[in-house]
Amino acid sequence: MLSTRLQFIYEQLEPGFDVWDLCCDHGYLGIVAFKSKKFQQVHFVDQAAHLVEALRARWATEADTHFYPCTAEAIDVPLTGNVVIAGVGGQKITEILLGLQSKGHLKARRLVLVPHKDEEAFEHWLELWVGQWIGQWIEQPTEHSTESRLQDSFVGFRLDQRLSVKEGPRVRRVFVLNSINDSRVV
Numbered sequence: 001m002l003s004t005r006l007q008f009i010y011e012q013l014e015p016g017f018d019v020w021d022l023c024c025d026h027g028y029l030g031i032v033a034f035k036s037k038k039f040q041q042v043h044f045v046d047q048a049a050h051l052v053e054a055l056r057a058r059w060a061t062e063a064d065t066h067f068y069p070c071t072a073e074a075i076d077v078p079l080t081g082n083v084v085i086a087g088v089g090g091q092k093i094t095e096i097l098l099g100l101q102s103k104g105h106l107k108a109r110r111l112v113l114v115p116h117k118d119e120e121a122f123e124h125w126l127e128l129w130v131g132q133w134i135g136q137w138i139e140q141p142t143e144h145s146t147e148s149r150l151q152d153s154f155v156g157f158r159l160d161q162r163l164s165v166k167e168g169p170r171v172r173r174v175f176v177l178n179s180i181n182d183s184r185v186v
């Protein structure tokens, strides 16, 4: 059974898609997610390799589970579906998002972000981040060659919900962002 906080986070996930549990620790959220059979692939990520290897040893025989004993920033495949980052500081969450974004791997439909400190600064950063345009070079085939041009795209997420959940004496902020798939070419 999940804690009240993790259950609340779980309820924010969009069924039918992948779940990426970044900074998963013992993986409680991801375990409930794959047992529910409501999601596609479930990905466990934590920099504490022994925790991820313990999860792998216990659950790797389950179809649709994947294990990454590395920092979340180091993941080198696209993250799709639901991406959860909970239980680390706001600054760490920004580092993870920017690291993934810089590699073009942030392909999620939904981000569920639950900082455990610096919540106010993090909310401010989120507001700025979702309002940003980012440039990236894309390859464009022409008749005889391939040209590169700069495509300017919106960060691609809308900050849809600012929720909170109690955890003992503390109130945890829960930010839910959805993909808007908006882009423009300059």
Ligand SMILES: C[S@@+](CC[C@H](N)C(=O)[O-])C[C@H]1O[C@@H](n2cnc3c(N)ncnc32)[C@H](O)[C@@H]1O
Residues within 6 Å of the ligand: 006, 022, 023, 024, 025, 026, 045, 046, 047, 048, 051, 070, 071, 072, 073, 085, 086, 087, 088, 092, 096
């Ligand atoms: C307090 S636990 C949070 C567990 C769970 N997400 C939750 O909210 O209950 C924090 C976890 O984040 C992991 N962690 C911290 N920085 C990380 C990073 N950059 N990449 C992956 N894992 C990280 C730690 O190893 C630890 O297991």
